[in-house]
Amino acid sequence: MQGHQLILFALLITVTYATRITFFGAYTDIPIRGNQSTVGADRLILYINVTDCSPRECMCEVVSNTSSSTFLVNFTSQNPERGSVNVLDLQADTLYSFELICLEGDRNVQLYLRTDYGRPSPPQNVTPVLESRRVRLSWLRPTTPAGPIHNYRLKRNQNPVTNEIPGDALSYVMTEDYVFGSTDVFGLTACNTNNKNESICSDANQGTATFYMEGTTTPIVPTTKPSSANGFSYSIVFPVMLFYNILFR
Numbered sequence: 331m332q333g334h335q336l337i338l339f340a341l342l343i344t345v346t347y348a349t350r351i352t353f354f355g356a357y358t359d360i361p362i363r364g365n366q367s368t369v370g371a372d373r374l375i376l377y378i379n380v381t382d383c384s385p386r387e388c389m390c391e392v393v394s395n396t397s398s399s400t401f402l403v404n405f406t407s408q409n410p411e412r413g414s415v416n417v418l419d420l421q422a423d424t425l426y427s428f429e430l431i432c433l434e435g436d437r438n439v440q441l442y443l444r445t446d447y448g449r450p451s452p453p454q455n456v457t458p459v460l461e462s463r464r465v466r467l468s469w470l471r472p473t474t475p476a477g478p479i480h481n482y483r484l485k486r487n488q489n490p491v492t493n494e495i496p497g498d499a500l501s502y503v504m505t506e507d508y509v510f511g512s513t514d515v516f517g518l519t520a521c522n523t524n525n526k527n528e529s530i531c532s533d534a535n536q537g538t539a540t541f542y543m544e545g546t547t548t549p550i551v552p553t554t555k556p557s558s559a560n561g562f563s564y565s566i567v568f569p570v571m572l573f574y575n576i577l578f579r
Contacts, residue, residue, distance in 0.1 A: 388561025
């Protein structure tokens, strides 16, 4: 009978010290720090709150589908029931899965998070052509958009032309006529707006194209002059007709 009592006592101790997970996630907005977030384009911070850990310490790990699949939760000495995990080298605008597992925990908790929008690669194949005296630019989307592409920015000879080309556009026509014989260097950048309302654009030194066309000469239109044959005919016909009238009157 006493053996059964000892077994029951051991079971009660195990249940009493079962670690309970009270929070597992990230903050998309931290009020005390203003417009800040723990979810970035290439990294994120996960926070963990637990209670009822074993008398020794809280021990938890996060298993993920990232390249570094397992992360040990770092609990601070000031608050041993609150911990965090830094996850680095992530891809922008990508959904990741995380699972929190605690030693002697009452359950595992799963979490799915999408990283923030990031810096896109430059637009591809930027090509200028002349159409009706105005330059028309065409391009292809970035190979690595790192987000939906909110807008494009265009410069000509380092001077801003527009920042409001829609993200789904693949061409733009200049609003001014091209000056023949001049060299125009166009710079096109792709931009995303992240969750902090920051505009993040592609490398301005890429996505460029140069346009040049020789000046044209105005053709000379020949003017119509009286034919010399017409003048000679009048000078001959008039004396002949006068001589004919004198003889036969």
